Amino acid sequence: MLKLKTQADLEALISNGERESLTLEFKAGGAIRQDSKGEIGKDVSAMANAAGGQIIYGIKENNHVAAKIAHVDINSFNHEWLENVIQNNTSPPINNFTIDIVPLNTGTNHVAYVVSIPQATATAPHQARVDNKYYRRRNFKAEPMADYEIREAMRRVTDPDLYIYISCRLERSENTSHSSYRLIISPMLVNCSHQPALYTAVTILIQSDIVPYHTKHYHSENAWKPKRFGGMSFHAMSTEMSVPNDFPVFIERARKLPEIQCDYPSHLGNDQFRVGYRVSSPGCSRAAFYQASALNFDIVAQKLLGEGVE
Known part of the structure; x- marks a missing residue:
């Protein structure tokens, strides 16, 4: 996982032309809305069902390259709201993720959220409640899992948790x-x-x-x-x-x-x-x-x- 704690860390991704990958996704702050709860659950479950990784809410991408800071208003959507959305829109609920709040100097109450998601193991795979389908991240997007992929995810359980x-x-x-x-x-x-x-x-x-x-x-x-x-x-x-x-x-x-x-x-x-x-x-x-x-x-x-x- 990338260490992303400050605005400088996020700006370094932009200046270095960091590209999205299997384990990294950029989302503008506008992706966090009342009507996007299902999509958030879908994206997070897809990341967990694949290799795990990080979703950054607060960076806008252009052709899958980090382009510019695009904030979240923490007064409208605090990190507890985001945490509850993730847990309530995945089945079984994803619990072992973390949300880092990155303060931004672009305006009052402006932040970015870095959601770090480990690969699902004990409770794999996780279903997106928005449509009751299983997704996994491939390259730059979440796609439905094939039957053999669902079976493979279920076999990850080899140790206690x-x-x-x-x-x-x-x-x-x-x-x-x-x-x-x-x-x-x-x-x-x-x-x-x-x-x-x-x-x-x-x-x-x-x-x-x-x-x-x-x-x-x-x-x-x-x-x-x-x-x-x-x-x-x-x-x-x-x-x-x-x-x-x-x-x-x-x-x-x-x-x-x-x-x-x-x-x-x-x-x-x-x-x-x-x-x-x-x-x-x-x-x-x-x-x-x-x-x-x-x-x-x-x-x-x-x-x-x-x-x-x-």
Whole structure:
């Protein structure tokens, strides 16, 4: 995938005469409209069903060559709108894409969106809901998939595809030996692949000033200090699952992992904090962090910061 974070990065594509390809497509900002939801789903599903790639909403092409900046108005169509359109117009929904917002100096509220789409594997192929057809990108356009191509995409599933969804809640602590509040971390292990996970290792990462004290079924590892957070330290609580002692993790049933109870220090108040995870199984390795904040000490709001722990 190209690293496209700034307007200068986009302008370099134009000055270098970058051409569209199997994995790169340019769209003027006007391609994002209320009446283009089906077309957006079609284009994204076609990219995922082929080799994956990037669609840039904010560059106009001329004969498949990047020609000029053509903005999206973020006030009219924010990135949450685009994310929902992609998910609601593909079946099964495409979830593991990213949208980078690139600010533009061409006017107030002007941006470009860089949508990065990995090749579909576990849930391949993806259908465009606009006409219930399967598409794949060929050269410069999305074309219907032939029967053998659909069958080939379905055979891509060879490995598990594991994610962990973490929910948090705050409760008043009844144990006077701990802080007045406790944070309860509830992980849910999900396999998005039709290939079961027979052997799985999970590590829950908890910001170091939030101290785990009820960690049944977990064992503590050395603290983690990922570079992306400036060396901030994290508690690492790990557990393993394997057959025949544990049931395989399969697509039809999510696995609720044991909760972890922690002291929530009063100095954090309503400040943001971070929790994360690492999960690995033969053929699959993934890590991600969530940023959360305690609202009025009873509701925890959180958002995914993205994958990777380095």
